[in-house]
Amino acid sequence: MAATTKLTLWPKLSQQLIRLINTQPALHSNFRSSKVVEPLDQYPEVEIVHNAPEWKYVERLLPPRIVPQPKPKESYPSGWQPQTANASERSYYIARTKNHMVPVYLHTRFRGQRRLTVVRRVQGDIWALERDLRAVVESARNGKLCASRVNELSGQIYFHGDYVDVLRDHLKSQGF
Amino acid sequence: MANLRESSDKALKLLRTLPRVQIGNLRPNPNSKQNDKRGRAQHGGDKHGAGNKGSGQRQNFMRLGYETGNQPFYLRFPYEPYYKGHHLRRQYPPLSLLQLQVLIDTNRIDISQPIDIATICNSGLLTLKPAELEYGFQLTDHGLDNFKAKINIEVQHASEAVIAAVERNGGVIRTAYYDPRCLHILANPKKFFQKGVPIPKRMLPPQDAVAYYTDAKNRGYLANPEEISKERLVLAQKYGYELPRIEEDPQYEMLTAAKDGRQLFYGLEPGWLINLVDKVIVKPKET
Numbered sequence: 001m002a003a004t005t006k007l008t009l010w011p012k013l014s015q016q017l018i019r020l021i022n023t024q025p026a027l028h029s030n031f032r033s034s035k036v037v038e039p040l041d042q043y044p045e046v047e048i049v050h051n052a053p054e055w056k057y058v059e060r061l062l063p064p065r066i067v068p069q070p071k072p073k074e075s076y077p078s079g080w081q082p083q084t085a086n087a088s089e090r091s092y093y094i095a096r097t098k099n100h101m102v103p104v105y106l107h108t109r110f111r112g113q114r115r116l117t118v119v120r121r122v123q124g125d126i127w128a129l130e131r132d133l134r135a136v137v138e139s140a141r142n143g144k145l146c147a148s149r150v151n152e153l154s155g156q157i158y159f160h161g162d163y164v165d166v167l168r169d170h171l172k173s174q175g176f
Numbered sequence: 177m178a179n180l181r182e183s184s185d186k187a188l189k190l191l192r193t194l195p196r197v198q199i200g201n202l203r204p205n206p207n208s209k210q211n212d213k214r215g216r217a218q219h220g221g222d223k224h225g226a227g228n229k230g231s232g233q234r235q236n237f238m239r240l241g242y243e244t245g246n247q248p249f250y251l252r253f254p255y256e257p258y259y260k261g262h263h264l265r266r267q268y269p270p271l272s273l274l275q276l277q278v279l280i281d282t283n284r285i286d287i288s289q290p291i292d293i294a295t296i297c298n299s300g301l302l303t304l305k306p307a308e309l310e311y312g313f314q315l316t317d318h319g320l321d322n323f324k325a326k327i328n329i330e331v332q333h334a335s336e337a338v339i340a341a342v343e344r345n346g347g348v349i350r351t352a353y354y355d356p357r358c359l360h361i362l363a364n365p366k367k368f369f370q371k372g373v374p375i376p377k378r379m380l381p382p383q384d385a386v387a388y389y390t391d392a393k394n395r396g397y398l399a400n401p402e403e404i405s406k407e408r409l410v411l412a413q414k415y416g417y418e419l420p421r422i423e424e425d426p427q428y429e430m431l432t433a434a435k436d437g438r439q440l441f442y443g444l445e446p447g448w449l450i451n452l453v454d455k456v457i458v459k460p461k462e463t
Contacts, residue, residue, distance in 0.1 A: 055457065058369070
């Protein structure tokens with residue numbers, strides 16, 4: 001008799017034990033694990049202010065939805081300057097990035113052993129631009145030849161070596 | 177010979193229809209790569225580069241640092257805790273004066289309002305990660321000579337030269353401490369407002385930061401204001417510029433705007449709840 005009761009009790013107990021060991025308390029979402037609403041008189045009294053004079057401080061804290069357009073100024077002390085080049089004047093054109101910067105970048109590969117200068121967002125006659133920029137880079141190299149690669153499909157020019165500042169200053173002086 | 181020319185013509189003709197030869201579609205020279213597989217047969221599988229006899233031949237690779245019985249190099253010297261607690265130290269990611277000037281020139285920061293962490297993060301170009309122990313920005317001196325803006329800025333750390341560069345232009349700089357929870361809110365205020373949680377109180381600085389933020393030389397937010405105005409004059413004399421008079425400035429109100437030591441946002445008090453949908457502020461009633 002005793003043996004049969006043991007047998008009937010045992011599966012239940014073991015199941016409970018296994019559940020205890022194997023399951024963690026459920027992680028509900030923020031909403032489900034939040035506190036239950038208590039009677040309203042238990043909360044501190046509040047005042048709901050429409051058209052509050054402090055709303056201007058809130059608006060100041062909200063980020064702009066799009067990248068703002070730079071305002072024209074007399075001088076730009078940081079060295080940044082707005083694009084002045086007209087696309088119809090030259091056979092080529094370099095668009096600014098969404099952040100209004102000149103798209104000249106440095107690619108470092110092989111732990112800095114190979115440095116490539118990349119000019120991106122080129123439109124129009126990329127070969128003419130490559131000739132012009134190569135002259136700039138070669139003058140920065142004291143007349144030594146420089147290797148370059150043109151990808152006319154994606155509008156990118158690669159120069160061997162770090163000539164980011166040289167090319168960026170040159171393009172800025174050309175109004176790009 | 178004619179046969180050769182014909183085949184080279186064929187190759188050139190084929191090349192015209194193929195994609196451009198570039199680094200992406202080249203393959204290594206023939207026989208320049210070693211075969212990964214080792215031979216198994218009579219002469220192909222002799223030593224496999226493992227040498228003749230001994231530990232080397234058995235490929236008995238020793239554990240890292242083991243020197244076959246010598247006291248290993250990594251145990252030879254006593255331990256010196258140079259970096260003890262390094263992973264717990266507060267970090268202040270740099271923001272240079274040049275970067276700040278670029279942000280101002282490209283209209284990413286409005287200098288007609290006081291600048292704080294929220295303004296810098298809302299520019300969308302800099303981020304703060306309080307979870308990685310970043311406790312705010314430090315203003316560094318790169319681009320110091322070209323800095324020309326008149327601003328009211330609050331950062332978490334600034335050197336003397338940077339303070340001088342800001343004050344020379346008639347601006348105001350303050351260093352202030354924020355606890356990680358407040359930093360998390362300031363890194364993205366909009367997300368915090370959308371949660372519908374009251375604005376918390378800002379905590380006071382930890383013990384080891386109190387000395388910095390109560391020092392007028394650092395323009396600490398807990399320093400005596402009279403001492404700060406004195407130090408402004410002292411710094412102007414040290415760096416040899418005439419201190420612009422803020423009292424007579426048309427932007428006096430903006431330049432003197434400051435948060436309370438327990439306040440998180442300009443003009444908004446702790447305990448208030450901001451409802452962005454209905455454009456309503458819920459304020460607790462004073463008892």
